[in-house]
Amino acid sequence: MRIPPLSAAVVLALALGAISRAPASTSSLDGSLDELVQLAERICEVEVLSRESLRLPGGGIETRYTLATILPMKGAMSSVQQLRIPGGEVAGRGLVIPGLPRFQVGDRHILFLSAENDRQQRMPVGLDDGAFLVQTNLHSGEREVRRMSACCDEQNWSGTEARSHEVFVRDILERVR
Amino acid sequence: MRSSSATSSSECADPPARARLRVRPLAGRLLLLLLAFQSGAGLADAYVRISIGGRTLYWDNPQIDWQLNPVSFTELDPGELSAAANRAFAAWSEVPGSALDFRRLQDSNSRNDPGASHLIYLDPSNQSGFFPQGSGVVALTPITYALSGGRIQDVDVIFNGRDYAFTVSGENNAFDFQDVLTHEIGHMAGLDHSPHHGSSLWPYVAPGQWLHRSLSQDDLSGAVTVARAGNASTLKGRIVNGDGTAVKGGAVAAVRVEDGRLAATALSGSSGNWTIRGMPAGDYYVYAYPLVGSMTRANLTGDGAVQVDFGATFYGGTWAPQSFSLSASTTTDCGSLTTAAATTMEDQYRNPLVLAQGEGRSVTVWGSGFQPQQTSMSELSPYLSLSGVNSNSATVSALLQVSNNCPPGSYDLYLTLPDGDLEVIPGALEVVGPAPELTGLSEVAGDVAGGEDRILEGRNLQPGAEVLIGGRVASGVVWLDAGRLALSTPPGEPGAADVVVIQTDGQEARLENGFLYSAVPIYESVFPRAGARAGGTALHITGSGFAPGITVLFGERAGAVVVESERLLRVTAPAAASSGAVDVELRNPDGVRSLYPALFRYVDAPDPEIDSFTPGKGGNRGGTQVKLFGENLQDGARVKFGVDPLTAQGGQFASSEVVSAQVMRSTTPSGPTGTYGVLIEMPNGQGALAQATFQYQSSAAPAGGGGCGGVIGLASGPRPGPEEATSFLLMIGAWFLLRRRLPRTAASQARFGSGRDC
Numbered sequence: 022m023r024i025p026p027l028s029a030a031v032v033l034a035l036a037l038g039a040i041s042r043a044p045a046s047t048s049s050l051d052g053s054l055d056e057l058v059q060l061a062e063r064i065c066e067v068e069v070l071s072r073e074s075l076r077l078p079g080g081g082i083e084t085r086y087t088l089a090t091i092l093p094m095k096g097a098m099s100s101v102q103q104l105r106i107p108g109g110e111v112a113g114r115g116l117v118i119p120g121l122p123r124f125q126v127g128d129r130h131i132l133f134l135s136a137e138n139d140r141q142q143r144m145p146v147g148l149d150d151g152a153f154l155v156q157t158n159l160h161s162g163e164r165e166v167r168r169m170s171a172c173c174d175e176q177n178w179s180g181t182e183a184r185s186h187e188v189f190v191r192d193i194l195e196r197v198r
Numbered sequence: 199m200r201s202s203s204a205t206s207s208s209e210c211a212d213p214p215a216r217a218r219l220r221v222r223p224l225a226g227r228l229l230l231l232l233l234a235f236q237s238g239a240g241l242a243d244a245y246v247r248i249s250i251g252g253r254t255l256y257w258d259n260p261q262i263d264w265q266l267n268p269v270s271f272t273e274l275d276p277g278e279l280s281a282a283a284n285r286a287f288a289a290w291s292e293v294p295g296s297a298l299d300f301r302r303l304q305d306s307n308s309r310n311d312p313g314a315s316h317l318i319y320l321d322p323s324n325q326s327g328f329f330p331q332g333s334g335v336v337a338l339t340p341i342t343y344a345l346s347g348g349r350i351q352d353v354d355v356i357f358n359g360r361d362y363a364f365t366v367s368g369e370n371n372a373f374d375f376q377d378v379l380t381h382e383i384g385h386m387a388g389l390d391h392s393p394h395h396g397s398s399l400w401p402y403v404a405p406g407q408w409l410h411r412s413l414s415q416d417d418l419s420g421a422v423t424v425a426r427a428g429n430a431s432t433l434k435g436r437i438v439n440g441d442g443t444a445v446k447g448g449a450v451a452a453v454r455v456e457d458g459r460l461a462a463t464a465l466s467g468s469s470g471n472w473t474i475r476g477m478p479a480g481d482y483y484v485y486a487y488p489l490v491g492s493m494t495r496a497n498l499t500g501d502g503a504v505q506v507d508f509g510a511t512f513y514g515g516t517w518a519p520q521s522f523s524l525s526a527s528t529t530t531d532c533g534s535l536t537t538a539a540a541t542t543m544e545d546q547y548r549n550p551l552v553l554a555q556g557e558g559r560s561v562t563v564w565g566s567g568f569q570p571q572q573t574s575m576s577e578l579s580p581y582l583s584l585s586g587v588n589s590n591s592a593t594v595s596a597l598l599q600v601s602n603n604c605p606p607g608s609y610d611l612y613l614t615l616p617d618g619d620l621e622v623i624p625g626a627l628e629v630v631g632p633a634p635e636l637t638g639l640s641e642v643a644g645d646v647a648g649g650e651d652r653i654l655e656g657r658n659l660q661p662g663a664e665v666l667i668g669g670r671v672a673s674g675v676v677w678l679d680a681g682r683l684a685l686s687t688p689p690g691e692p693g694a695a696d697v698v699v700i701q702t703d704g705q706e707a708r709l710e711n712g713f714l715y716s717a718v719p720i721y722e723s724v725f726p727r728a729g730a731r732a733g734g735t736a737l738h739i740t741g742s743g744f745a746p747g748i749t750v751l752f753g754e755r756a757g758a759v760v761v762e763s764e765r766l767l768r769v770t771a772p773a774a775a776s777s778g779a780v781d782v783e784l785r786n787p788d789g790v791r792s793l794y795p796a797l798f799r800y801v802d803a804p805d806p807e808i809d810s811f812t813p814g815k816g817g818n819r820g821g822t823q824v825k826l827f828g829e830n831l832q833d834g835a836r837v838k839f840g841v842d843p844l845t846a847q848g849g850q851f852a853s854s855e856v857v858s859a860q861v862m863r864s865t866t867p868s869g870p871t872g873t874y875g876v877l878i879e880m881p882n883g884q885g886a887l888a889q890a891t892f893q894y895q896s897s898a899a900p901a902g903g904g905g906c907g908g909v910i911g912l913a914s915g916p917r918p919g920p921e922e923a924t925s926f927l928l929m930i931g932a933w934f935l936l937r938r939r940l941p942r943t944a945a946s947q948a949r950f951g952s953g954r955d956c
Contacts, residue, residue, distance in 0.1 A: 060332040060334055061332055062331070062332055081327075082342075107327065107328060107340070108340075110250075110251075110345055113344065113345050113346065114342060114343070114344060114345060114351070115250065115342070115343045115344075115345055116340055116341070116342050116343075117248065117250060117255075117340075117341050117343065118328070118338050118339070118340050118341070119248060119338070119339060119341070119385045119390055119391060120335075120338070120391065120401060121338075134332075135330040135331060135332035135333045135334075136330045136331035136332055137330060138324055138327045138329075138330040139324075139327070140327045142327055142330065143330060144328070144329075144330055144333045144335070146332055146333065146334045147333075147334035147335070148333075148334075148335060150334065151334070
């Protein structure tokens with residue numbers, strides 16, 4: 022899976038008329054966040070309640086996550102929503118798309134989600150670029166956000182990409198408005 | 199400076215050599231920033247096999263078929279598309295030591311055929327469902343595998359044609375098809391994303407980027423690991439934390455001592471052990487680093503743990519890296535490396551900086567945790583030099599100079615603090631040879647059949663370069679020197695064609711209209727063979743080798759030409775000063791011509807016309823009486839049925855009678871079922887092809903009547919009855935009135951545009 026730098030994606034999307042607004046910034050986090058916010062149709066903080074993989078009539082496989090909406094930030098959504106993502110394992114067969122994140126039941130995430138396709142599936146914007154894990158820093162007690170990268174092993178919690186949950190959410194909401 | 203906690207292994211085959219990591223003094227001024235590294239999204243790992251739930255995905259047969267759906271890429275030249283796909287697969291099929299063998303099957307028009315094998319196609323409207331609006335994904339590779347063991351069952355590569363444009367001709371505002379496909383083929387093989395910026399499996403791509411067309415050593419090692427052919431050399435070792443526990447999922451990289459190029463990367467397992475297979479023999483520096491930055495665990499498909507709370511650490515330490523010797527077909531154990539504590543530095547480097555040999559540029563790394571005037575930038579290559587290093591809390595910058603003889607490949611950058619803290623940017627630099635340039639071919643024209651030897655001249659041409667002419671691959675390309683390639687031209691279409699050279703490092707150069715495919719224009723038939731001296735005769739000329747822009751001369755005067763195809767011209771004859779035969783010359787734009795003496799004859803009489811005929815259909819056994827209406831019909835004129843309406847060739851003459859200069863009668867000969875043209879030919883060679891067509895029907899169907907090849911709906915039959923004759927006369931009268939009231943073309947359209955309702 023190849024992902025364009027989000028700034029390039031936005032420029033191209035603009036050229037193709039996919040969105041109507043130019044990227045505001047191309048620098049560092051702010052630029053990336055601007056672009057994530059622009060491209061995402063739905064932004065929300067969620068908790069993963071359940072996960073189920075199904076084989077679709079056409080032979081494909083999708084995973085359906087039931088998510089509790091903790092904080093809706095962009096787009097309309099209900100307090101409990103279903104997120105359908107291609108891929109998963111069912112009936113002796115697996116489907117994987119390199120780069121597409123997978124979520125664990127009980128985890129809390131901030132997700133930047135694309136529009137829904139005609140199969141009611143959404144994709145995280147830029148795949149793993151559009152999925153952030155929310156965790157509580159065991160040392161400071163503060164909630165922090167990091168990309169799915171440094172997240173997976175609580176023992177290795179002190180990754181270098183953590184940022185303040187409060188600041189991150191505030192930055193998102195400022196851009197949404 | 200803090201001492202490195204790295205330890206060397208007594209198990210290494212040779213005593214470790216030591217080298218110093220070159221550190222440049224900080225400069226007092228901030229250099230011009232040429233690079234702005236975006237942050238936010240993540241980065242970094244090594245060649246990694248896709249592993250899910252403990253199952254490593256694999257192919258049970260390294261011979262993997264693939265098919266291209268060229269029709270889906272409607273905007274791309276089919277020839278260049280096909281050649282680019284071949285090159286992308288060839289890169290992975292020709293890896294020394296790897297058994298991977300991608301084999302192309304016949305092209306497919308399928309986008310979702312379960313029976314089709316491993317399709318490469320473009321999805322222009324999100325039919326696949328993988329590209330909903332805002333997905334931000336250029337292309338992807340869904341992999342279906344068996345849960346029992348992880349055997350790969352099916353793989354397709356899908357390009358997002360709804361949101362992005364692709365190119366096979368080097369356009370900077372589109373994504374390079376070959377670059378993207380090369381990446382996706384790595385996934386097809388079972389490889390995950392790589393943290394190495396120069397790797398083809400680096401997860402990010404930008405418009406105009408071609409860097410990942412060629413495989414890095416990291417990719418090559420991955421290909422060997424996925425499908426090993428024979429014995430390959432292996433580096434292995436173990437990385438541990440300061441307390442002796444294993445570093446799980448730590449990244450490890452090997453750098454060639456000889457030139458400082460990044461060779462390969464890998465991830466440690468749960469026990470801290472790491473292995474890099476498929477390495478060329480040589481001496482290597484080895485270091486461990488945490489998978490943080492632009493590429494992270496999120497870029498990996500596998501679900502193993504990745505530890506990031508340690509600092510980048512060289513075997514031998516930051517200031518004196520230890521080297522390890524690796525012989526062919528052997529394994530060198532580098533032993534255990536105790537990693538340093540995590541550094542406060544974090545870079546936001548995302549895409550490798552491409553530099554040409556001999557190039558000097560300012561380099562700026564953005565990030566955090568840097569110490570003003572204390573953080574330094576360095577490298578390990580004798581072919582690179584850094585000067586004027588400057589830093590503040592958010593950037594480290596320096597002037598980088600690449601030597602003229604620097605081997606193409608990936609090179610690291612290292613950021614260091616005085617206490618020895620180390621931040622590694624693996625594969626931060628990609629050095630490429632000088633860009634190729636093309637000046638021309640030894641002969642700029644050649645036959646459409648191809649197979650002609652030419653010398654392609656230019657600069658900076660590399661051995662192994664591929665040449666395309668008109669989108670087709672030239673055969674027998676031989677590198678003579680940096681300024682010349684010998685080749686044999688491929689077949690082509692008449693006219694100008696671009697010449698493209700594509701180097702093994704992915705760079706290409708294009709010579710627009712650099713070659714002219716010549717064909718001798720050959721006449722085979724012409725209708726009519728005579729025309730009015732006043733000009734305006736519509737001719738159909740068939741033959742071969744007609745190039746766009748061809749000129750047709752009648753004596754000294756050129757006719758108006760429409761090139762319908764390489765084999766058909768429609769020509770309007772010019773006026774002539776006098777009657778008589780003239781030579782006809784066919785001259786292609788490249789000057790290749792053929793002359794046909796006295797092929798056309800000018801006459802004083804005006805050209806005949808067929809305005810209409812009726813009925814428009816009849817039995818294929820013939821015998822249908824057809825009445826034709828026109829102008830300037832001469833005694834002795836003949837009617838031909840069953841004519842090819844495009845070329846005016848074929849068909850049979852019918853028995854005909856000229857009633858007047860405006861009316862003819864004819865009885866159709868037999869003919870094959872179908873729709874054909876009708877023409878008249880005068881005794882002097884003048885003639886005209888009717889715009890309407892005549893339909894031969896199966897003899898089982900009633901012959902005559904109801905058809906409307908002409909305009910006036912007379913009932914068919916040997917002779918019209920009194921009522922029919924009256925009707926006919928009334929309609930003739932109406933027709934003449936129309937002729938007077940309407941411009942000629944409009945009148946013609948009004949007559950022939952009515953379909954079945956005559």
